[in-house]
Amino acid sequence: MxxxxxxxxxxxxxxxxxxxxxxxxxxxxxxxxxxxxxxxxxxxxxxxxxxxxxxxxxxxxxxxxxxxxxxxxxxxxxxxxxxxxxxxxxxxxxxxxxxxxxxxxxxxxxxxxxxxxxxxDLEKSERLAAIGVSVVTAPDIRWGRADIKSVSLLPNVLAKQAAAKAGATEAWLVRDGKVTEGASSNAWIVTEAGEIVTHPATHEILSGITRRTVIDCAEALQLKVVERPFSAAEALRAQEAFLTSATNLVMPVVAIDGRKIGGGRPGPMARRLREAYIRHCAGR
Ligand SMILES: Cc1ncc(COP(=O)(O)O)c(C=O)c1O
Known part of the structure; x- marks a missing residue:
């Protein structure tokens, strides 16, 4: 057909x-x-x-x-x-x-x-979430209105290709020393102090719909999300990292630039938020 x-x-x-x-x-x-x-x-x-x-x-x-x-x-x-x-x-x-x-x-x-x-294939996505994905960092060379979901995606394409070449799933874009977001997803960490952090929804990032719903899900679980920029160095020290998008839902990140995060295994917070997000969207 x-x-x-x-x-x-x-x-x-x-x-x-x-x-x-x-x-x-x-x-x-x-x-x-x-x-x-x-x-x-x-x-x-x-x-x-x-x-x-x-x-x-x-x-x-x-x-x-x-x-x-x-x-x-x-x-x-x-x-x-x-x-x-x-x-x-x-x-x-x-x-x-x-x-x-x-x-x-x-x-x-x-x-x-x-x-x-x-x-x-949701089951395939679940299998991937059980092992997590790796990301590499790449310079964020996009224009100043990344909040508009424009089809002009060349910088994202180049960053994703750099990730693919390095055997990673996603590229985390870095501008002025801060991780803005992924080439096609939003970037999150759980810091050493246990804060759940993601970049604020400024013109520098696409304000993900999944990102927004995950913030709501976190709040419903009485978990506080801090919307502030974080550096690649802070991400490397994080307890956990994950990314969000409509295509990936909540996807644990287990390595950044070849360095393991959270012992190289998906963390409990990413798992919890993924479950909450699925429950919320599926209306369960
Ligand atoms: C650059 C970028 N950031 C973030 C996202 C995540 O947005 P959403 O959760 O609405 O899929 C996407 C999705 O394609 C994206 O392309």
Whole structure:
């Protein structure tokens, strides 16, 4: 059965799904995206992701191509046509198609909307969480608006490639000596003193929807999260480290730059927060 994508009003086989070469997403990375996890047909943190999509669009002055209800219906239809109940749904919106010119088109053009889905295996993610992942540090060379979920991801791509080359899963980006976040996830540590720390939601990071929900879950467990920057050196001394994203949920980090964290095994806090996050999102 071919995978099906939604492209500007039509459901088409993925192999035939295409956008115009003058699409500003292709020409200028002039667009935004969202990734939402669906488990058992249930969208996790749906409102948070759709709210952030609205914020990203507003920041770039791109009009939403469809309303929220219609977008939900399209996403559900993509899942139905792909016979997926556990999936990652990708929503991508660009400023649309116009003759190449850096400034916005003189006359507004309809934004382009693409929705795709790919299978997600929660059990596989659980198996990975039981052993944890490793990260390497890389310089954070991104622009000053990392809070916008833009499709302009080249620095993230290069950092992730550096991680892959080093045999690691993720790159932790370092700016002015501080770990801002991962190439596609938020970064967390549990310090020597037992503080749960993650970078504050400034323009320097993408304010993860998983990050926000994990903070709420921690608070519900009467655990305090401190939102402050931390250095790579502090991370190396940490009791525990972990990362969060819609794709990884809460994923223990067991090594940074080849140095073991927490004896090289997932820590109890990451495990607890992962369980709480899953319980919360699955509505258990
Ligand atoms: C740079 C970056 N930071 C953080 C995240 C985590 O965000 P979320 O929890 O909303 O998936 C992502 C997700 O793709 C990301 O690309």
């Amino acid at each position: 071919p995978r099906i994508a939604y492209v500007n009003g039509a459901y088409v086989p993925l192999a035939e799904a295409a956008v115009n070469v003058e699409d500003r997403g292709y020409q200028f990375a002039d667009g935004v995206y969202e990734v939402c996890l669906v488990v058992g047909g249930r969208f996790w943190d749906e409102e948070g992701h759709l709210d952030r999509l609205d914020r990203s669009l507003a920041a770039l002055e791109i009009a939403p191509p469809v309303g929220r209800r219609a977008l939900r219906l399209i996403a559900s239809e993509v899942l139905r046509r792909n016979r997926l109940r556990d999936a990652l749904v990708y929503i991508q919106i660009t400023r649309g198609v116009a003759a190449r010119n850096h400034a916005f088109p003189m006359r507004p053009v309809p934004p382009s909307l693409v929705v795709t889905a790919k299978r997600f």
